[in-house]
Amino acid sequence: MWIHKKRCTAETDGTVMNIQGKGSEGLTVITVEYEVKNQKYQIKESIKLKSTVIRIGFLPIGQRKTPRMPNTFIGGKAVVLYNPENPQEAYLRDNVGIMNC
Secondary structure, three states: OOOOHHOOOOEEEEEEEEEEEEOOOOEEEEEEEEEEEOOOEEEOOOOEEEEEEEEOOEEEEEEEEEOOOOOOOOEEEEEEEEHHHHOEEEOOOOOOOOOOO
C-alpha cells in the first residue's frame, strides 16, 4: 500500500511484534502493532539501515550495518504516524533512510 505521508498527522506508540530477516544480505521486515480508538492495526516495513566503516587504523576492512530505528527488538516501542481519517494508512516515524539491505 502506498502511503501519503503528509496525511499522517496523528501519532501513537506501537509495539514491535515480529522481526523477520531474509539472510545476511536480504531485507529485514519489522511488524509493529498499534491501536487507534480501541481498534488494533499492524504495519510492516523493511528496516532501514545505516552503514559505518570498520577500520584498523586508516585501513577500511568492512562495514557494520545497524538499524536507524531504535528499539528494533520484539516488545520494543516504535512511534507510528497515521492518517486520522484512515488509521490503517501509517508509517514508522524513525524508520527513515535509503539503505535497507
